[in-house]
Amino acid sequence: MRSTLPTFNEVWQRQCRSSILSDEKQFFSKNTFLVACSGGMDSMLLLCLLHCLFPQRVRAMYVNHQLQPDNEVWATFVQNFCEWHNIPYLIKKVQVAKGNLEAQARHARFNAFQQTICSEEILVLAHHQQDQAETFLLRLFSGAGVNGLKAMQKIAVKENIKIWRPLLDVPREKIEQWIKQDSIPYVTDQTNFDEHYDRAWARHTLWNVIKPRFPKMQTAITRTALLMQDADEILYEVLQQDFKCCGNENSLDIQALNDLTPARRRQLLSWWLKTEYRPSLDTVDRLQNEVMYARTDAQAQFFVKPFWYVRYQGKIYRLTEQQKKPKQYEIEIFDCQNIVLNQKYGLNKDLLKESLMLYPRIGGERVHLHGRVGTWPLKKAIQEAQIFPWQRDQIQILKKEDVILGIITPQGFWLAQSDYCVPNGWLPKLDGVSV
Template sequence: MIRKIITLTNNKSFVIAYSGGLDSTVLLYKLIAIKKIISDIKIRAIHINHNLTLSSKKWVKHCTEHCKKNSVPLSIKNLHQDKNNSEEKLRIKRYNIMYHNLSSEEILLTGHHMNDQCETFFLSLKRGSGPTGLSGMSFETIFGQKKIIRPFLNKTKKELQLWAKRKNLTWIEDFSNFETHYDRNYIRHKIIPIIEKKWPFFLKNCLRTIKICREETILLNQFLLEKIQNFINFDNSLNIKYFKNIQKKTCTAYIRRWLALQTIKMPSYNTIQSIYNEIVCSRADANPKIILCKHEIRRYKQSIYFLKIQKKINNTFLFWHNITTKLVLPNNLGNLIQDERGISLPQPKTNELINIRFQYEGKILIIGRNKKRKIKKIWQENNIPPWLRNQIPLLFYNNTFISALGVFIINLKNRNKKKWKISWKNDFKFNNSTFSFY
C-alpha cells in the first residue's frame, strides 16, 4: 500500500508521525525498506513529546536511537499540557504542531489501522453523530494546504503485530493506553474484544459500514455543494431569503455544508438546529447570534454571516496628535493617513484635538439631508450590519462629531472652509477565517 502511495503521488517527501509505538514503528520500518528500493524518496520523522510521565524521556531516547540507527532525520516537539486537556484537545494540539512543521512538499503519514477506525466509529455512535461522523477517518485528508495519508486503515492491529515480530522490531508500550477511564481505551479493551469473540469478522464489517457512510456522505456533499452555490453571496454570507419555501431538513443541510466551507470543526446537530430556529427563523429586524468557539453566526436582513469575534472597542479613544504620521487602528482595522486621494473633510482648527472613537448615539444631520435622523437609521440606510457599526472609525474634533469615515459626513455650520483629506487604508472584510485542524 505504501509503495502504491509513493507511485501515485507526485510528492517524494514523507513525514512519519512517530510515537515509538507499534503502529508508527511498523510504518517507519516499512518506509526504510522502501527507500532501499526507491532511493530518491525523502523520509523524516516527527515525535510529539507529551511530557506526561517520567517515561516520556525514555520514549524520546527510544525514537532518537531508532532514527539515528537508520539515518532518518527526527524532529522532537514538546506539547505542554494543562489540567483541562481532554483527549480531543490533545489530538487537536498534536495535529496543529505537525501541520506547522510540514513543508508544502511533504505528506504526513500516520499509523492508524482498522482497530483505530472501529474505535472512532464507536466514539461517533456515542456522540450521536450522523453519516459524516460515522464515516470515520479518511485514507487521505487535505488539511489546509497539506496532506495526511493513513496507509494502514485496511490492516488490523494483529497484522501489524505479526509483521513487527517477523522483523524482530522493538517498540514502546504506552501503559496509559490501558487506562479504561479514557473513552477510546474503554472501547478498545472492554467492548471490541467481547464483540470480536462473538463475531470474528466484526472489524471488517464495521469498516464496510464506514466505507458506505463515507461514499454516501461524499455524494451528498457534492450535491449540496452544487446547490448551495445559488445561496452564497459575494461576501461569503448565506442568502436565506427563500429558505421559508424550503423544507427544514434541506435548509439545515445547506447550513451544514456552508459551515463546512469555513474550515472549522463542524458544530453539533443541536447547534445546527439552533442556527435554523433562532437565526434563520428570527424576525428580519432581529439581531440574534450564536457563538461557535472564536466565531459567531449573525443575521442581517436576508443573509446569515460567519464572523470572527472581534474585541469590543466601543469605549476606545485614539488621539491623532501628529497628522503627518499614520494613525494605527485597533482590531486590524488598518490605519488613517493624510492623503490627497482621501475623503475631503473640514480642516480642524489649530486648538482642536483630532480624535477617533467607535461609538455614537443620538440624532445627527449629515450632508445631503435637511433633517436630523438617529444614527442607527443612517447605518441601516447604508446597509451597515450591527456588528460592523462599532468597527468604523468616527472622526471628532474635540467633542464635535465630524464623520464616519467612508460612510457619511456631518453637516456642520460655521466650520472651517479649508479642507484636508484623510484615507482609511484597510482590509476590512465581512469574513476573516484562517485554517486550524480539527
C-alpha cells in the same frame, strides 16, 4: 558498523508492499515522508517498511508529550533505533493543554507536525484497520453524522498537510504477526490498556463482546466507513451548490435557506457553523429557532464560540466579538496629523491650525452631506448606506465649534457641506478608517 533493517518476507510482499507502492506511485512519487513514530508496534513496523521501500526519502519524528515518566525512555529508544539504522529523525517536546487529554494530546501532536513538516513532505501515520473501526464506533456513540462516520481516510489533507495512512486496511493481527516474524523492536505504552480512555475501553472490552458474535465486524465497519466517505463527498457537492445560492462565509439569506428542504437546510447550517468541530443538532435547531424564526422585532442573536450569529434585513450574519462590539472612539481633540491632502473636495487647510472635536452620535442629528441636496437626518443616511446596527456605535461626528465638518463611519469619512468645505482640501483618517 551499522545494522541493516529486516528484510520483509513474502507475506509483506504480497499483502502490503504492492498496495503501498501503488499509493506512492499514484500520489507521492516526488515526495519525501515524515513518519510519526511513537516507538509502538504499529509505527515501528511502518517506519521499517517505508525505509526499506524508500531508503532516501524517509525521516522519523517522535513527539514527546511529557505526560509520562517513560516518554523520555521512548524518545531515547526511537533515537537509538534511527541512529543505528541511519534513519534521519527528530525528537520534539510539546505541552499538552488542560481538558480532554486524548483530544488535547492529538492537538499538540499535530501542531508539532505543522511546525516541522517540509513543503514536499507527506505526514505518514500508522493507523490500522482496528483503529479505523474504533474511530467509527466512538463517533457513532457520540451522535456523529455522515461526515463523522467516514472516520479516517487513507489519503487526506488537513490544514494544508497531506496525510497518508498506508496500513489503514491492515488488521492489527497481521501487524503483530509481521513484527514477530521480523523481530522488530518496539515499546509498549501502558495507557493503551487503561480503560479510563474510550479507545482503550473499546479495544479491550467492547471488542471482546462484539467479535465472538460478529467475527467479521471489523472489516464490515471499515467498509461502512468507506461508504460514508463516498456519501460525504456527494453531500458536500450538494452542500456547495446550496451554499452558492444562499450566501457566503459571512452571511446567509434566510429566504434562500427556507427554499431548501429541512434536511438540506440543516446540513448547510451545520457546515456553516462549524469551527474545529461540527456543531450538535441542538445547536443547529437553536440557530433556526432563536435567529431565523424569531419575531421580526426581536434582537435575534445566538453565540457559538467564537462567533455571534445575528439577523438583519432578511440575512443571518456571522460576527466576531470585535465586529459585534466595535471599538468606540474617545471624545478628544482630533489629531490633524492623520490626514489625506489634496482631495477633490475636503476641509479648508486653515482648520489644521484649529482645535477640532469628535463627538459620539447620540441620535436625532441632522446633516447636509456634500454632494446631496438639503439637510437629512443622519439616521436616514446611515440606513441608506446599510451600516449594520452593531457598527453604528462607532460613528462619530467631527465638529468645529457647532459646525458639523463630517461624519466618521465604518465606511470612511462623509464630508459635510459647510463654509469649511473647499476644493483641494484635506480629509481625516482615524484608527484605520480611511476616507
